[in-house]
Every structure is written in structure tokens, then in C-alpha cells.
Amino acid sequence: DLFSPLDRKWRIYEKKEGALLPNIIRDYAVPLFTPKMRLGAAAAASKDLESSIPELMRSVILDNFAPPAVLVNRKGDILYISGRTGKYLEPASGKANLNILVMAREDLRFEIGSAIHKAAAQKTSVTTKDIRVRVNGGEQHINVTVKPLETGKENELLMVVFEDIKPPETAIKGGKDKSRANVLVERELQRTKERLSATIEEMQVSQEEYRAANEELESTNEELQSTNEELISSKEEMQSLNEELLSVNAELQEKVNALLEAENDMKNLLNSTEIATLFLDNDLKVRRFTPEAAKIIKLIKGDVGRPITDIVSNLKYDRLGEDTGEVLEKLATKEMEVESKDGNWYLMRILPYRTVENVIQGVVITFTGITALKRLEMAIMEEHQYAESILETVREPLVVLDGRLRVVSANRSFYRTFHVSPDETQNKLIFSLGNRQWDIPELRELLEKIIPEKREFDNFRVEHMSPKTGRKLMLLNARKIEQKANGKDLILLAIEDVPKEGKPENSPI
Secondary structure, three states: OOEEEEEOOOOEEEEOOOOOOOHHHHHOOOOOOOHHHHHHHHHHHHHHHHHHHHHHHHHHHHHHOOOOEEEEEOOOEEEEEEOOOOOOEOOOOOOOOOEHHHHEOHHHHHHHHHHHHHHHHHOOOEEEEEEEEEEOOEEEEEEEEEEEEOOOOOOOEEEEEEEEEOOOOOOOOOOOOOOHHHHHHHHHHHHHHHHHHHHHHHHHHHHHHHHHHHHHHHHHHHHHHHHHHHHHHHHHHHHHHHHHHHHHHHHHHHHHHHHHHHHHHHHHHHHHHOOEEEEEOOOOEEEEEOHHHHHHEOOOHHHOOOEHHHOOEOEOOOOHHHHHHHHHHHOOOEEEEEEEOOOOEEEEEEEEEEOOOOOEEEEEEEEEEOHHHHHHHHHHHHHHHHHHHHHHHOOOOEEEEOOOOEEEEEOHHHHHHHOOOHHHHOOOEHHHOOOOOOOOHHHHHHHHHHHHHOOOEEEEEEEEEEOOOEEEEEEEEEEEEOOOOOOOOEEEEEEEEOOOOOOOOOOOO
């Protein structure tokens, strides 16, 4: 029992920790060394023997003279066994359990449990005397002592000591004989009273503990009730808050849907108008743009957040940054016609971006395609220049009158013939020109009927007298010029100089 096997096949063992070599083995150990070495080994063995004598004495005393004892904790778990305890403890059937209250014999369980409880509570040694234990068909009287050990640690340890005693004498002082059965009955009765007293004490202690636990439970119950009320109140508040959140969420969802619809409407509106639109922030950085704007100013999605001055433009116009900065500074709309490098024309409008709260948050640039209008305007200008060239080339004096018979324009031949300037002629009533030589009632009547009645006349003879030109005889021819664009018709009046030898008659139509 001093060794544990390592390999049973090859008979290899190792020494157990704390195992002491019996004296008989030390006395009869056979040395396996030479004489010289034997003397050194004997000296070493003698020295080891001297150092191990106290331990040997303690071991011999515990094994041969000390009573059986068991070291347990407060719960009764066995930590160490000293001596032979087979008469008092035996393994219980079932799963192995090293608890002294489980392993103790039936007659000892209550006594040991009561003694452990009392010793642990009172911090003193407790001895229960003359306990009768049935062992192997017989009886054994023992004393059980439970003593607390001061270990200085939190885990409290107790030593349970078993001491065998002789059966009590049958005679009792007082001179009166009693039978052994009566003595045993009295002792058993006394033992029962002690057990009952201990049980009552334990019950009182348990009742106090139960009462304290009940008070704690009542306090806990009150706290739980208070907490429950708070939880109910919190639940009601949460329900109210949840309802508010649901209402707010519904409103937000409606607003989100409205914003989505507005965004879709705006997108479709911008796409349908085919107006290129560019949004800039206060730092003139790109916020968003329409697909049409990307064709005019070379924009991609990655340009959002970049300054407009850093982006290449497709316009024959290099003052976009300066003009947008001026609009943002003066808050005045700017409008101009710009041409792209591919020959298209746009009406560019730069205006401040105003929020609903009337806060300026950048500028908006729009490009409206006016290529067709611009080409039509150029064609009209060319036709106008063509018509003016024709009028200027005609040698006869020509004058154009509006519906109120005011001079709109005249050719160079008219100014040269009558020695007048454009400032003296244009926007003046024809009857007030010069010395009012054109103020002829018949001519007035004819001219006033040309536009409303769509009439015209030829060879209306007029005698013109002017200090600069002298006396002249002229023939007037008038035609209506229709202008469907603005609805303001004009009158073309042609003046033909008649030689002195020819005097044709007036022939109004």
C-alpha cells in the first residue's frame, strides 16, 4: 500500500506521496554497495532516520494509540480519515458519496449531525456520550466528539472523533437495585429527551430563520409589487408612446410618399420640358443635375460635390463661374443667350435657389434650347437686311407707314430727295413732315382706307413745294404690307417724280 502501479506487466511501481517506510523494512534493508560505499550509505541512513523520527512517532501514535477521527467541513463532506472507522462509517449504496451524514451508521447519523451543527454554531467542542451502536449483530457504546479547528481560512473544518467505551454499570447510586433493562430504558429515555431538546432548538432556530426569510420574502414581495406597478405604469406609457410613434410613423410615411411623388413629378416635369437644369450650393459645388445638363456641361455622377469651375464646359462661354458668383452675391437673376461648341443655342438663366423658408442655398442654372428660334431670328434678320438692301437700292423715294400713318422707315432716296434726316422723319406723322406739304385731305382719306379696307392706289398726283427742293410734281403709289406675326400691318408709300412736261391726272383706286 506504499506504492501505486505504473505497469503491472513489467512490475513497475512508484512511491505514493506521504507514504512512510515501515521500520522493519529500514532495519532489514540489504545494502547493494561496496564496503566503502556501505559506510557512507549507513551514515546517510542514520542521518535520515534521525530527521524522520518525529514524523515516525506521530504516525505510530496516530495508527496505534489515537482514536479514529474524521476531518469534515461544515456540510459534513469528509476531507481526511484517520484510523479505522469501519465500525462507525460505511459506504452507502448507490452513487459514491463521501459525506459523513450519509456514511454514518443509522444510530449515529442524528447524533453526529446535531453535534456538527452545535459545534459549528457555538464554536466550541461538543461531546455526545454513551451512544449505543449496533455493529455486526452486537452493540458498541461510543462517545462522539466534534471539535472546530482554527485554520484561519473561510472554509470551517471540524474534527469528528470516535471513542469506544465500556457498557455502563447496572447499579445506580442510591442503594436500590434496578435491572439492566431499566437502566438501558432510562438512558435511552434520557437520550431521547436530549435529542428532542436538540430538535426543538433546531426547530426554533429554523423557525427564526424561516421567519426572517418570510420577512425578507414579504419585503421582496412588496418590492416586486411596487416594481410590478411601475412596470404596469411603464407599460402604459410605452403603449401610449408606441401609439404616438405609430401615428408619427404614419405621418412620416405619408410625407415620404408625398416627397417621392413630388420627386417623381419633378423628374418627369424636367424630363418633359427638356430643360437642362443644374443645382449648385453656396460654394458653387454641384448638388444635382438633369441628364440634359450633362450634355451641355460634361457631368458625371462623380462630379457631385465638385466646384463648377473645375468642370469642363461644352459652351463657347467662359464666365459661368463669375456670373453664378455674381448672382449669388447680388441675388439678381441673370439671363443670356449662349452657344455651344456644336452650334446649338441656349437661353441660360441663373437665379438664386430659395427654400420654402426663403433661405438662399445656392443657385439654379437652366438651359433652354433656342436653336430653332435663333436660326429663325437669324433668317428674319437676313430677310430684313435683304429687304432693306432692296429698298436702299431703289432709286425712287420709299417710306413705310404704320397704322397711325407715322413714318416707320424711309430709304436713302427719300432722305436725299427731300433733304431731311432720319431724326426729322422717323416716328413722325406723315402729314406733319416739312411744311405740311403732305397734309392733303384726299391723300389722308386714301391712306386711312388702305389698311381697314385693304385698298391701294396708284399715280396719286401731289405737288410738293419746299424751300430746299422747290416746286415738284410727284405721283404716289401705296400698298398694304400684312404682318401676321404681330398683327400690325404697314403701308408702303412709293413716290415718283414727274417731269414738268408731263402732267398725268390723279387716278386713285
